[in-house]
Amino acid sequence: MSTDPHHDAGNGASGGAQGGGGHTADARSGDTRSGDAPRMFASMDDMMANAYALEAEAAERYAEFADLMEAHNNREVAELFRKMARIENLHAQQIRERMGWTDAAPAPRVPWRWEGMEGPETGDHADLHYLMTPHHALQVARMNEERARRFYAELVRRAPEGALRDAAVEMEEEEAEHVRLIDAWIARTPAPEEGWDVDLDPPNYTD
Numbered sequence: 649m650s651t652d653p654h655h656d657a658g659n660g661a662s663g664g665a666q667g668g669g670g671h672t673a674d675a676r677s678g679d680t681r682s683g684d685a686p687r688m689f690a691s692m693d694d695m696m697a698n699a700y701a702l703e704a705e706a707a708e709r710y711a712e713f714a715d716l717m718e719a720h721n722n723r724e725v726a727e728l729f730r731k732m733a734r735i736e737n738l739h740a741q742q743i744r745e746r747m748g749w750t751d752a753a754p755a756p757r758v759p760w761r762w763e764g765m766e767g768p769e770t771g772d773h774a775d776l777h778y779l780m781t782p783h784h785a786l787q788v789a790r791m792n793e794e795r796a797r798r799f800y801a802e803l804v805r806r807a808p809e810g811a812l813r814d815a816a817v818e819m820e821e822e823e824a825e826h827v828r829l830i831d832a833w834i835a836r837t838p839a840p841e842e843g844w845d846v847d848l849d850p851p852n853y854t855d
């Protein structure tokens with residue numbers, strides 16, 4: 649609908665998150681990855697709300713990707729994505745416990761969405777196409793794992809010494825590990841041939 653994350657971010661920035669000083673203009677100037685930028689976070693709580701959203705989103709997308717890979721009869725990559733979904737879910741739970749959120753986790757001011765091949769997702773996942781090959785799915789996963797890693801690196805940089813910072817260090821390492829894992833899978837997953845997105849035998853949806 650009309651929930652444009654960039655507008656929300658703009659409003660939020662002018663509404664008091666002025667810690668970033670003169671950087672507000674940058675946030676509006678087409679840096680599509682500014683969702684991970686420090687200036688977007690009003691507080692550590694907001695940052696942790698974002699961390700939670702990041703993990704929950706990853707878990708959801710991985711489950712979706714696993715289904716996609718099953719449709720491609722690629723069991724191995726489907727299994728990898730199921731495993732990733734479990735790990736990211738666990739991360740989300742750990743954040744919830746650490747923050748003592750007993751009910752629903754607070755929503756971050758700037759929603760976190762996986763980026764597709766064409767740039768940030770708008771919510772309809774248009775380019776998370778059902779024809780996406782394992783190779784493409786792995787590329788998208790890698791891009792988002794790296795983005796998550798950068799997010800935690802920033803959290804490490806900003807968090808004061810203590811349990812929260814230690815947790816962020818751990819999370820950054822784990823996301824870096826995910827990047828390496830995905831890289832290893834990319835290395836042994838051949839790029840699709842020309843015309844991969846032309847479906848000669850479209851699926852029949854029976855439901």
Ligand code: ZN
Pocket residue numbers: 706736793796822823826
């Ligand atoms: Zn990850």
